Amino acid sequence: MVYSKLQSKDGLSSVQGHIADYVLAHTDRVLTISIHELAASTNTSIATVTRFCKKLGVDGYRDFQISLLRSLNVHMMVTEEQIPLNENSNELELVDSIGSLQKRAITSTQLLLTTELLSGTIDAINKAENLYGVGISDSFISLHDFQNKLLKVSKFVRIAFLQPEQTFLCAQATPRDVAFVISYGGKSAEVVNACKILKKRGAIIIALTSDEKSPVGRLATRILPLPPIDEEDELIRITFSYAAISYAINLIYAGLYRNNYAKNQDYIVKVKDEYLNK
Known part of the structure; x- marks a missing residue:
């Protein structure tokens, strides 16, 4: 996922790592701004941002924004607090927890x-x-x-x-x-x-x-x-x-x-x- 690649910075250069840090710190803004604005905000060039996108496995900046939004939503779903289950859980808690968990799994996969x-x-x-x-x-x-x-x-x-x-x-x-x-x-x-x-x-x-x-x-x-x-x-x-x-x-x-x-x-x-x- 793009979001996890940004977090790990695996294979990114120092300049690309700097762009990744900016994206993680200003994700909501990056999802709406143009490639020109991201380049200006990170003191880089459009060509550098384009190479950054390709390094993350997407074809271009627009695809990067779409992939970022998708992976961010997945990240939020899988890190959402789960209703705990233990030996004291009753049947209602079991139904709610397993049902919620399966819904999150399906939506994230989708x-x-x-x-x-x-x-x-x-x-x-x-x-x-x-x-x-x-x-x-x-x-x-x-x-x-x-x-x-x-x-x-x-x-x-x-x-x-x-x-x-x-x-x-x-x-x-x-x-x-x-x-x-x-x-x-x-x-x-x-x-x-x-x-x-x-x-x-x-x-x-x-x-x-x-x-x-x-x-x-x-x-x-x-x-x-x-x-x-x-x-x-x-x-x-x-x-x-x-x-x-x-x-x-x-x-x-x-x-x-x-x-x-x-x-x-x-x-x-x-x-x-x-x-x-x-």
């Missing part, structure tokens, strides 16, 4: 997954000769859900249930294939190893992760960013990440379904009538 990211992902999946899925633990459950949904649009995602099998599976990938990787933190050793194999094989790696600078993020061809949450409570972290991942998967599935809506609808009805509704 802000991060731009139309360009979604359309590019859907296009890559449609063009792939083979689809592979990589994930472990809770992410593997989400991966299985992804596989199940794509079966309904006549696409099969190859997944392996054991880590050694996953290694052999990834070793079969080619540059004509797409691998869909789910890793919220992006640091799981098994997933990183699988991504290294996929990278070596030349496959397109689409990573669903909250950390673009994680090992998985750095190995990915395309990143679908998830909102990060700095939370030690495992219940809150798992609930938040699962809701974000599920929403992203549903968006991809809906996009694929929509592209051939009538065909997919007929296919599902036909399969149910011929093989299930008997």
